Amino acid sequence: MSAQLNSHARPRGAARVGIGGPVGSGKTALLEQLIPRFIARGTDIAVITNDLVTAEDAERVRRSGLIAPERVLAVETGACPHTAIREDPTLNLAAADELDRAYPGLELILIESGGDNLASSFSLDLVDYWLFVIDVAGGDDIPRKRGLGVLQCDLLVINKVDLAPHVNVNLPRMVAEAEEVRAGRATLLTNCARGDGVDAVVERIAQEVLFDR
Amino acid sequence: MLRLTDIVGNASDPDIADRLHHIEHDGGVERVRLSRNDLARRRQRLVTDRGTELALMLDRGAQLENGSVLLLEPGRAVLVMLDEPQWLVLRAAHAAGALEIGYFAGNMHWKVRFEADCLWIALEGPREGYLKRMTHLLARGDATVLDAPAQGGTRYLAVPHAH
The missing domain is CATH 2.60.260.20 (Urease metallochaperone UreE, N-terminal domain)
Structure with a gap:
């Protein structure tokens, strides 16, 4: 077998980052905050959204004006959303491959899952890195419930932190419990309605899969 | 880098x-x-x-x-x-318990292997978390937790060595 030297390599294909989480936790809102930030930093990006039987989220992102509409592909899962990102990610793999072919300089594909439950997770055949978005309004006991998504994601995002005092949530305790069940893996706080905390999410993704620094 | x-x-x-x-x-x-x-x-x-x-x-x-x-x-x-995974080993108390534990582990998408009457669960997080999820099964005696086997570490890699 011949060996080859490979210390001056360039990336092949875009990095693929998954965004999962329960219905209404703010996945699309996070996506809408991430897109302009990555574009502003010069990252060549595209998006895949997953919905049950519509292209609702894709249409929302296309209409947003944040990104060229043709760079947003919709996958209609037609079943439990986690099936399309874990058990059989064929449709999403095909969509990501299509984007890689269409845009040779593509650096990052953000793949938003359909809203699901706390047990949803991404196959590492589909993504290189994945986020799980929960929100304070869903209850501060979510980390304690030890859902697969909360436990195994690379980055846990706790969204809508501004609502904590209005829904009687003890945010510091929620964060501490999240860090405990995740054995110290990364957790970040956001308010995606205003964009608070999103820069840190961008920085984390850039560091882990774009290898910026 | x-x-x-x-x-x-x-x-x-x-x-x-x-x-x-x-x-x-x-x-x-x-x-x-x-x-x-x-x-x-x-x-x-x-x-x-x-x-x-x-x-x-x-x-x-x-x-x-x-x-x-x-x-x-x-x-x-x-x-x-x-790195070899760490395992949580359960011994089913009876056939019905084995079914319950097996179904539960599958439903949780845990990675497992079987050896005789034991179910080995590959730990991808703290062991305590897995035990908490199975509190109801363990409490009613469907299975017992065995002592942890020899802990993992890094798998030995056989590289031919001339001397």
């Missing part, structure tokens, strides 16, 4: 093993230890046992395995080693 995009080969290949052997004698082999889960990742940031930062960017079809060689050049090599 060293950017790597290829799996050069495997340390079990005699030609590569021979080269690794010589590089090892010169102190040039660096190792990265990966969990079984992380073996599935095509793109990830890694740090070798000597502190070298790696940016790994493999083709989508590439598959890391124990012994994968990521760099092989005069005087220097980077080798992947699989």
Whole structure:
């Protein structure tokens, strides 16, 4: 077998980052905050959204004006959303491959899952890195419930932190419990309605899969 | 940061093993230890046992395995080693208990293997978390938790060695 030297390599294909989480936790809102930030930093990006039987989220992102509409592909899962990102990610793999072919300089594909439950997770055949978005309004006991998504994601995002005092949530305790069940893996706080905390999410993704620094 | 995009080969290949052997004698082999889960990742940031930062960017079809060689050049090599998983071992008390435990583990998408009347669950997080999820099954005696087997560590990698 011949060996080859490979210390001056360039990336092949875009990095693929998954965004999962329960219905209404703010996945699309996070996506809408991430897109302009990555574009502003010069990252060549595209998006895949997953919905049950519509292209609702894709249409929302296309209409947003944040990104060229043709760079947003919709996958209609037609079943439990986690099936399309874990058990059989064929449709999403095909969509990501299509984007890689269409845009040779593509650096990052953000793949938003359909809203699901706390047990949803991404196959590492589909993504290189994945986020799980929960929100304070869903209850501060979510980390304690030890859902697969909360436990195994690379980055846990706790969204809508501004609502904590209005829904009687003890945010510091929620964060501490999240860090405990995740054995110290990364957790970040956001308010995606205003964009608070999103820069840190961008920085984390850039560091882990774009290898910026 | 060293950017790597290829799996050069495997340390079990005699030609590569021979080269690794010589590089090892010169102190040039660096190792990265990966969990079984992380073996599935095509793109990830890694740090070798000597502190070298790696940016790994493999083709989508590439598959890391124990012994994968990521760099092989005069005087220097980077080798992947699989960290053995930690296991939680349960012994079913009876057939009905085995069904319950098996169904539950599948429903939780846990990675398992079977040995006789025992179910081995590969831990991907704190052991206590798994036990808490099965409190109801353990409380009613469907299964008992056995003492943890010999803890994992890094799997031994057989590299042919001439002396």
